[in-house]
Amino acid sequence: QQQVKQSPQSLIVQKGGISIINCAYENTAFDYFPWYQQFPGKGPALLIAIRPDVSEKKEGRFTISFNKSAKQFSLHIMDSQPGDSATYFCAARSAGGTALIFGKGTTLSVSS
Amino acid sequence: EPEVTQTPSHQVTQMGQEVILRCVPISNHLYFYWYRQILGQKVEFLVSFYNNEISEKSEIFDDQFSVERPDGSNFTLKIRSTKLEDSAMYFCASSVDRTSYEQYFGPGTRLTVT
Structure with a gap:
């Protein structure tokens, strides 16, 4: 029940395309x-987040x-741009909890 | 822009040795966290810390692990007797407080246990 299931494991997208x-x-x-x-060798960087009271949140291209x-x-x-090539993790946190529960990650490659 | 810093970037130790990983959270943040990431796997929560007490810990955070805020800026993770399976990237994170859900991660310390 504490799991977050993420897919796909890897994704290749052409430059200018939409990554999902x-x-x-x-x-x-x-x-x-x-x-x-x-990015390889770096810590996870917060990209965008949402609370369940809204159905969509947009920040720039994300x-x-x-x-x-x-x-x-x-x-x-x-x-999508070549600079977007990275691993993306979704996560979730319980109300009243402090831990982020991460998905297994998706490796995105954007080809130029 | 303020950021979480961690030292060392890479630590090599022998099995059974004690290691201390150090973190300097963002200065006005009050909640601190440790996570680990075994190579190629997902990021896993270890512990959260607030007001000099553990707020929450995972099953991974057993008696071999301890955390401390030895002064006003540092936050440390100690592994008492390292095992081969402790080899991983260890990330420190911080957030403003409990109600601010945004956690900001440091660059990590790669721990290699031989």
């Missing part, structure tokens, strides 16, 4: 859903879509 990464959860106590971007009834959320990267 999906996550699903079971624990209905989760109330915060961030996405982190990680959009989170959230479906509370399906217990799914996804990251969309519009106009």
Whole structure:
């Protein structure tokens, strides 16, 4: 129940294309859903996050879509660029908890 | 822009030795965390710390692990007797407080146990 399932494991997208990464959860106590971007040898960097009271949040080329009834959320990267090539992790945190529960990550490669 | 810093960047130790990993959280943050990432795997929560007490810990954080805020700026993770399976990247993170969910991660310390 504490798991966050992330797919796909890897993704190759053409420059200018849309990258879509999906996550699903079971624990209905989760109330915060961030996405982190990680480059090799670096720590995870907070990219964008959403609370379950909204269905979508957009920041620049990055959009989170959230479906509370399906217990799914996804990251969309519009106009993907080679500089977006990284590993992306979704995560979730319970109301009242402090721990971020991470998905297994998606390695995105954007080809030029 | 303020950031979390960690030292050392890479630590090599022999099995059974004690190691201390150090972190300097962002200065106005009150909640501190340790996570680990075994090579190629997901990031796993170890412990959170607030007001000089452990707030939450995972099953991974057993008696071999301890955390401390020895002064006003540092936050440390001690592994008493390292095992081969402790080899991983260890990330420190901090957040403003409990109600601010945003956690900011440091660059990590790569721990290699031989």
